[in-house]
Amino acid sequence: MSGLPFPRLSPQVLSDDGNELQFCSTCAFSHACMSQGMDKGALRELHVLVEHIGPFHAGEHVFREGDPFEAIAAVRAGTVKTCVTDRDGHEHVLGFHFPGEVIGLNAIDGHRYPCDAIALDTVMLCKFSFPKISVLATRVPGIQRELFRLLSRDIGRAALLAGDWSADQRVAAFLLGMSRRLAARGFSATRFQLTMARTDIANYLRLAPETVSRVLRRMQDDGILAVDRREVELLDQDRIDALAAPILRD
């Protein structure tokens, strides 16, 4: 299997700050730069917009609900949780964001972030000034396409768990979704760490924490996967796929 198990990084990744011609390998926009045949001028303009920030440590806020919106950010390393807290003080997890994924997109409509973003482990980010990237996008079609793609993916993901699915289906879809997203960034598709707490997973999937564990234990007993502390290994891809299919729909 290719790729290291998330969140392990090959040591050069974080030291690779890229240059005008070659963005760092974990950048959300690498897709836009590398494959869209941008000219050197455009790349240079994009590169100067990027600011590397971090590290944020586990539990630290990247931004808070109500903070003025100025930038979107791509995760370079680690996991970011986005969530809101309701009037009764209950937290609702909106999503988890892995390397190569962008946070802050849901703030574009309005001038403030509509949720909290919290580092779950050691997190490094690439920050893009939104006004500036918007201006650039009007001139560089590759960047515009990339922004639309990211937005569309963000909307699609939020709708995944709204249906009337069983606990097994939710857990399977969560694992398979995570596997695909990590594999897309070069991590192992079959082994990865659940960098989020089980209460966060449960909250996101709208299940009780005990239920998440019970489902995982049963899947482990059935040989579908193996769990060792926070690390998960998917052993029977077909059965995971079958369970997740109604939710992920492909």
Added chain:
Amino acid sequence: MHSQTIAFDADLARRYDRPGPRYTSYPTAPQFHADFGEAQLREAVQASNEEPIPRRLSLYVHVPFCFSPCFYCGCNRIITRDLGRSEGYLARLHREIARIAPAFDRDREVIQLHFGGGTPNFLNPVQLADTVDVMRRQFHFADRNDSDISIEIDPRFCDPAWMPALAKAGFNRASLGVQDFDPKVQQAVNRIQTVEETRAVVDAARSAGFRSVNIDLIYGLPAQNLEGFGKTLDTVLQIRPDRLAVYSYAHMPHLFKPQKQIDETLLLDGDAKLALLQLAVEKLTAAGYVYIGMDHFALPDDDLAQAQQRGGLHRNFMGYTTHADSDLIGFGVSAISHIGNTFSQNPRDLPSWEVAIDSGKLPVFRGMRMSEDDTLRADLIQSLMCQGQIPVAALERRYGIHFEDYFASALEQLQPLHADGLVRFTPDVIEATSQGRLLLRNIAMCFDQYLTPPAADAKPRFSRAI
């Protein structure tokens, strides 16, 4: 997994008889430090609750009191005949239990509860049952058939009539200290114990429905000889305990004060000590016992032997166990906990532990958080101690390492052991040979990052390997 055959080679045993840790944990307790306290422990508990499948729990209760001093003892204990002392101890112990238990999520089942000491049967059956009850109220126990409740017993102070009461309280495994039945040895170590009183407790435990009985022996005690120890082994084999531990006596009076009372002129030289081990290995193997590893033997139908066959054997501070991957909570003076990737220990002296409990704190006085390197080496040593092999390919995959590079210096240290035929290299594993299985500590020591070559004049901190 195959069952482990062992071959005794006196020459090898002599050459490899050097001080080393017993690896009930890695890193070992000397690596713990005072920066790790209550806050760090609470954080570790919380993180362990947040694993995708939080581990089940093993509980250990330390009872420090003993009625009389055995001179060989290296344990943390307090000699007293004042039974009243147990009341105050238990009151604090129950507060300690009530203080830490709520930090663990309720869906984490308890699969093991062990009372060690000292002498746990310094407490009477009512006190022991009460303590089990307190545990049951504070924690969620697995079904009776899935959980072990075990106790170390000094048969000299145990009325056989207690055993049904203990069984009723849920106890299902007992471990009896014997050491040696030879009267000369018993006198030299200040522990006079008859075969009859020992057998009476074993019989009572069995008829009360205990699932297994273990007997502890020690070789290398003062005044021991082949004839006397041979008789002890024969007597013990007639009792036929399900499990047997044959420990090496480590004479380290600079560390263990009670040992200063031992008449050093009666101590054995290395060869005499080895001959006793050889005798024990031969007699036990001939009687059908399976070697589990590190001093431990079991009958082939015992859970431990069965688990070893399946590769389901584990090792923690309480020794070998069939229960995988549990977090361990230690209660009472000097007890050690192992939660997630941390170790923590309660104060080793009673007054400090009492002060900590009375001040409303969790009584942690030192501990450590394991690094990724520690975790990898702990995993390796655990496999070696339990399966008699190092799963090279599996470790490479699990930890994303290239074994030969990562362990280059360890493999260098392993070379002489390989030359002596203690280990065998196959493409996927490094395996202890039948000669190597009695010297697992020596093999493990090659992979211990914290062992530095000892200075010539340094006093050993660990007991000798044999």
